[in-house]
Amino acid sequence: xxxxxxxxxxxxxxxxxxxxxxxxxxxxxxxxxxxxxxxxxxxxxxxxxxxxxxxxxxxxxxxxxxxxxxxxxxxxxxxxxxxxxxxxxxxxxxxxxxxxxxxxxxxxxxxxxxxxxxxxxxxxxxxxxxxxx
Amino acid sequence: xxxxxxxxxxxxxxxxxxxxxxxxxxxxxxxxxxxxxxxxxxxxxxxxxxxxxxxxxxxxxxxxxxxxxxxxxxxxxxxxxxxxxxxxxxxxxxxxxxxxxxxxxxxxxxxxxxxxxxxxxxxxxxxxxxxxxxxxxxxxxxxxxxxxxxxxxxxxxxxxxxxxxxxxxxxxxxxxxxxxxxxxxxxxxxxxxxxxxxxxxxxxxxxxxxxxxxxxxxxxxxxxxxxxxxxxxxxxxxxxxxxxxxxxxxxxxxxxxxxxxxxxxxxxxxxxxxxxxxxxxxxxxxxxxxxxxxxxxxxxxxxxxxxxxxxxxxxxxxxxxxxx
Numbered sequence: 001x002x003x004x005x006x007x008x009x010x011x012x013x014x015x016x017x018x019x020x021x022x023x024x025x026x027x028x029x030x031x032x033x034x035x036x037x038x039x040x041x042x043x044x045x046x047x048x049x050x051x052x053x054x055x056x057x058x059x060x061x062x063x064x065x066x067x068x069x070x071x072x073x074x075x076x077x078x079x080x081x082x083x084x085x086x087x088x089x090x091x092x093x094x095x096x097x098x099x100x101x102x103x104x105x106x107x108x109x110x111x112x113x114x115x116x117x118x119x120x121x122x123x124x125x126x127x128x129x130x131x132x133x
Numbered sequence: 134x135x136x137x138x139x140x141x142x143x144x145x146x147x148x149x150x151x152x153x154x155x156x157x158x159x160x161x162x163x164x165x166x167x168x169x170x171x172x173x174x175x176x177x178x179x180x181x182x183x184x185x186x187x188x189x190x191x192x193x194x195x196x197x198x199x200x201x202x203x204x205x206x207x208x209x210x211x212x213x214x215x216x217x218x219x220x221x222x223x224x225x226x227x228x229x230x231x232x233x234x235x236x237x238x239x240x241x242x243x244x245x246x247x248x249x250x251x252x253x254x255x256x257x258x259x260x261x262x263x264x265x266x267x268x269x270x271x272x273x274x275x276x277x278x279x280x281x282x283x284x285x286x287x288x289x290x291x292x293x294x295x296x297x298x299x300x301x302x303x304x305x306x307x308x309x310x311x312x313x314x315x316x317x318x319x320x321x322x323x324x325x326x327x328x329x330x331x332x333x334x335x336x337x338x339x340x341x342x343x344x345x346x347x348x349x350x351x352x353x354x355x356x357x358x359x360x361x362x363x364x365x366x367x368x369x370x371x372x373x374x375x376x377x378x379x380x381x382x383x384x385x386x387x388x389x390x391x392x393x394x395x396x397x398x399x400x401x402x403x404x405x406x407x408x409x410x411x412x413x414x415x416x417x418x419x420x421x422x423x424x425x426x427x428x429x430x431x432x433x434x435x436x437x438x439x440x441x442x443x444x445x446x447x448x449x450x451x452x453x454x455x456x457x
Contacts, residue, residue, distance in 0.1 A: 006140045009144060010144040010146070010147040011147060011243060014144070014147035014150065018152075018154075018232050018243075019229065019232075021151070025228075026225050026369070027221075029365050030220070030369075033364045037201075037202060038203075048270075048273070048361070049361065050273065055273070059210075059272050059273045059275070061276065063276070063277070064280075066284075067280050067283075067284050070284045077291045078294075085294065085301070088446065089306065091302045091453060092305060092453070092454075102447070102450060103447060106446070110443060113436075113439060113440060122431070
């Protein structure tokens with residue numbers, strides 16, 4: 001085996017070992033703590049903690065639609081960011097032609113962002129409920 | 134000693150180096166929990182933990198012993214598999230990212246060509262820890278905290294990758310070792326100042342550090358997504374946060390401050406010094422800044438940082454093409 005291959009093999013072993021060691025460490029921390037800890041009983045111990053007030057209903061609730069909106073915006077913008085990753089790493093190869101394409105792409109992204117802002121998709125509360133600064 | 138071929142020796146050396154890097158990362162994360170409390174004490178005019186051992190130096194050992202012997206409580210209303218999995222993800226995803234960081238010319242686990250993408254992927258996986266932990270706890274506070282945390286992390290991850298693309302364009306590579314080597318003449322913090330600012334902000338937000346720690350706002354949410362966690366499972370979330378802090382500091386040094394490059398002192402000392410500066414900066418931010426309102430945090434990310442990174446990338450591309 002020549003030197004370069006030998007170095008690569010060593011690196012792959014190191015990567016494999018590192019992943020294994022990380023997983024082993026996490027498993028050890030969880031298992032050891034569950035074996036070492038004490039046990040105790042209590043009358044109200046099996047209730048969810050709600051600052052001392054008895055809870056009503058379960059925690060499997062519906063939550064604000066805003067969070068779904070953020071998730072959708074994330075998917076849109078992050079996937080478009082991935083295209084820009086590819087452009088950034090090949091910037092010198094694709095030259096001005098690529099730059100022009102990327103510029104058009106970025107301006108469409110920015111226009112989309114301005115549109116989202118104007119329709120209020122990025123405001124956390126509806127207009128009437130927004131506290132004045 | 135026939136079986137001890139050069140390849141095997143090399144592999145064993147590489148594996149032991151990997152182990153040293155892993156242990157150093159975990160230990161530094163753990164030590165930072167105490168260092169942070171001491172520094173906060175200093176800046177807030179109080180003592181901080183100073184009872185255990187000389188000058189409180191053994192506080193970490195006491196904390197570890199205590200947290201290992203706490204009751205490992207899995208609530209009956211929780212979703213067991215996810216409840217156990219969440220802290221493991223929180224810690225493992227951040228620790229795995231240390232793999233791609235080149236510490237000195239001779240030290241570093243993996244020399245991946247996709248180094249930076251690997252970090253971004255791991256940062257993405259880290260969101261699952263918060264989401265699983267908060268949802269599986271079966272607690273309303275935890276659920277709200279988890280939703281807030283993941284919405285905030287997603288919003289800041291959108292431009293986290295974009296803020297680094299200026300650096301990638303300048304170094305022409307995702308490989309962190311090549312990025313460091315591209316900074317021998319000038320550190321990237323100078324041409325990529327906006328990239329540095331936005332990455333620092335995104336890094337703080339992604340690790341849920343102050344001032345972006347609304348998800349675990351003690352006053353409103355009684356601790357957020359890890360409210361039902363106890364014992365070492367809580368400890369893993371806790372140490373995971375500090376490991377994230379170390380990771381982001383090391384990444385900032387690698388990407389923007391020339392990594393191990395520096396005059397006179399050996400490379401390892403330079404790397405550690407620079408990382409320490411950013412670790413202290415993280416603590417100082419916590420000591421100095423109040424916590425902004427959640428809607429302000431979200432709109433700051435989307436309306437200011439995201440356009441800024443896009444324009445920064447475009448201008449960087451134009452300048453590189455004009456100059457080169």
